[in-house]
Amino acid sequence: ETGVTQSPTHLIKTRGQQVTLRCSSQSGHNTVSWYQQALGQGPQFIFQYYREEENGRGNFPPRFSGLQFPNYSSELNVNALELDDSALYLCASSLSGTGSTGELFFGEGSRLTVL
Amino acid sequence: LAKTTQPISMDSYEGQEVNITCSHNNIATNDYITWYQQFPSQGPRFIIQGYKTKVTNEVASLFIPADRKSSTLSLPRVSLSDTAVYYCLVGDPPYSSASKIIFGSGTRLSIRP
Numbered sequence: 001e002t003g004v005t006q007s008p009t010h011l012i013k014t015r016g017q018q019v020t021l022r023c024s025s026q027s028g029h030n031t032v033s034w035y036q037q038a039l040g041q042g043p044q045f046i047f048q049y050y051r052e053e054e055n056g057r058g059n060f061p062p063r064f065s066g067l068q069f070p071n072y073s074s075e076l077n078v079n080a081l082e083l084d085d086s087a088l089y090l091c092a093s094s095l096s097g098t099g100s101t102g103e104l105f106f107g108e109g110s111r112l113t114v115l
Numbered sequence: 116l117a118k119t120t121q122p123i124s125m126d127s128y129e130g131q132e133v134n135i136t137c138s139h140n141n142i143a144t145n146d147y148i149t150w151y152q153q154f155p156s157q158g159p160r161f162i163i164q165g166y167k168t169k170v171t172n173e174v175a176s177l178f179i180p181a182d183r184k185s186s187t188l189s190l191p192r193v194s195l196s197d198t199a200v201y202y203c204l205v206g207d208p209p210y211s212s213a214s215k216i217i218f219g220s221g222t223r224l225s226i227r228p
Contacts, residue, residue: 002158033216042202042218043159058217090158092216102147104216106158 002026006091006107013081014115021076021110023091032074033104034066035090043090049074050096078112086114119203124223133190135222137203140184148179148186149216151202159202159218163188198226 003026013019025032031050035043045058049068063079072093078085088111092104120138127133139148147166151159163170165177165186176189190197200221 002160004158035218042200042220045217088156092158102149102216103161103164104151104159106160109156109158 002105004105004107006110010111012113017081018079023074025072025093026105029093029095031094031096033092034076037088081114119219121203121222126225128227133193135188138185139205142183146205149204150188153200193226
């Protein structure tokens with residue numbers, strides 16, 4: 001139990017549609033990161049938000065966008081869905097700052113299937 | 116960010132000590148080394164983190180030689196529940212707000228009775 005919750009847990013979309021995934025961070029955490037994990041692969045870093053600002057991005061196109069809210073919860077939005085977007089999307093919260101271990105606390109993920 | 120290389124898979128038996136070695140030849144001076152464990156259909160879970168020498172916690176030990184170009188995760192007396200994928204990560208200091216954790220392909224550890 002990490003205190004990080006994601007919704008929805010499963011969803012099915014068709015190619016070209018848009019999807020919004022949500023994440024509630026662990027209490028007190030100021031940083032949230034999103035990862036995409038295809039079957040049999042390691043998690044791929046999408047982007048990271050620190051205090052509502054994006055401060056790092058992986059090799060993902062602009063149709064992947066995000067938000068972090070004042071309460072540090074977060075959304076991942078994906079536009080113009082493609083078949084290859086089918087994956088487990090993981091949200092992780094952490095505490096950045098002096099004395100932090102930087103440990104990531106992951107949610108259970110949202111499994112997206114694009115048909 | 117330093118690239119890491121680790122074995123694709125390993126097999127062992129219950130009660131044995133398992134050592135998984137990770138190579139990170141291009142590690143930077145400020146980089147830390149972190150290991151995560153992931154079970155199927157779950158998010159990764161933090162195991163241990165270190166900068167140099169040896170770190171030990173209740174579940175594992177992490178050995179880092181002086182040149183820091185490799186590290187070894189040691190799991191004492193493994194059980195069937197240790198069957199998982201283990202990721203070695205190298206990156207920014209953990210206290211940095213710009214710290215980003217990049218996962219590689221991981222090592223798939225299988226424990227047999």
